[in-house]
Amino acid sequence: MANYGYPIDEEWTHEEITTVIRFLNLVEEANESGTDTEAFLNGYKKFKTVVKSIGEEKRIGREFEAVSGYSIYRTLQQAKAATAKRFKA
Template identity: 35%
Template sequence: MEVQYPISIDWSKEEVIKVVTFFQLIEKAYDTGVNKGELVSAYHEFKDVVPSKSEEKQMFKQFDRETGYSTYHAVKEARETERDKVIMNK
């Protein structure tokens, strides 16, 4: 699937990489599963780039609409699960 990741032209290359990596891990959580620690860590790096809750919600909504995934639920599962791997069902 060819996904247009929500990014800003104002971000540095490193910031774009952090955000794209986070969204790629969300995709992976739905496709094959992802390490819980890796996803939580990527979310924290995403929050370094996008600290605003409203901007986060906007980006999640855009990505979710594009992919059919729920970014919020994947992050919630990663934070709350006891398992080492996060596997989401579409």
């Protein structure tokens, strides 16, 4: 588990914060040990219900990569390209 803060918006509801953190956890899992491809892509869809704009997604991605070293964009590209049930970024 991470020892850093997640980039969250104080205006989000508790449920929205939970959705974003769950997705960021999937990004970590994909990079550290691998994760289920379908679960990751479903997590991304839910993430996009909270983070609707590309600009906001990029901002969160930059902030998350700065603290974790993991790229949401690169991890997502690998998930989309994955042909197996599980993938590791």
